[in-house]
Amino acid sequence: GAVVSQHPSWVICKSGTSVKIECRSLDFQATTMFWYRQFPKQSLMLMATSNEGSKATYEQGVEKDKFLINHASLTLSTLTVTSAHPEDSSFYICSARDKGLPHGYTFGSGTRLTVV
Amino acid sequence: KQEVTQIPAALSVPEGENLVLNCSFTDSAIYNLQWFRQDPGKGLTSLLLIQSSQREQTSGRLNASLDKSSGRSTLYIAASQPGDSATYLCAVSGNTDKLIFGTGTRLQVFP
Secondary structure, three states, rough: OOOEEOOOOOEEEEOOEEEEEEEEEEOEEEEEEEEEEOOOOOEEEEEEEOOOOOOOEEEOOOOOOOOOEEEEEEEEEEEEEEEOOHHOEEEEEEHHHHHHHOOOOOOOOEEEEEOO | OEEEEEEOOOOEEEEOEEEEEEEEEEOOOOOOOOOOOOOOOOOOOOOEEOOOOOOEEOOOOOOEEEEEOOOEEEEEEOOOHHHHOEEEEEEEOOOOOOOEEOOOEEEEEEE
16 A cells, blocks of 8 residues: 655754654655644644645745745655744654545654754 | 534543544535544554545444535444554545544543
8 A cells, every 4th residue: 555654753853953854655656745743632733735846835824934845756755844943843744645546645654853 | 614523532432342433524525534543653544535425435343434415424443442542533635635634532442
């Protein structure tokens, strides 16, 4: 089945530094990838949608200059949290849409970001 | 704006019970509905995907139904096991290509 690999699974960084999270579709081409943020015991909040080769579309209230998304190929999307602050600490999850199964979504294993 | 609600928010049952988890959505114009499982600190595992033209899907001990007109879906878990303990999320997609998630049901099955 479709597999999405997300790295790193966890990261600790200092305030003011930037962190990059990668999301790869291993056995399928993902025309669209999605990035979510999840707070403890809450559901997933969509941050942005990225299409290969074009700029990401951000949800209302999400700072595009803080959360940089790049979708350079059909199998790779990256989320960079720039100038991270403790309030950016959260669980980030990516999702990819399978071209072969247009209505199915496959999720990565998530990244736990802690900013100290 | 699509809103997805799940009831109950939490559920604790003894092993062997049959369970019903509920999901409701406000806009019936959906393309599909998907049920996911999430273990603590982990990503999401897709359980069942129901296309808008379908009424139900089954996988092993899981059965999901969809009533688009009333904006409801149920996930039925037969003969629950401790390994079923997790958070269950339903999500709907529409013409915007985005998945809108429900609030989740935290399930605990004790031996």
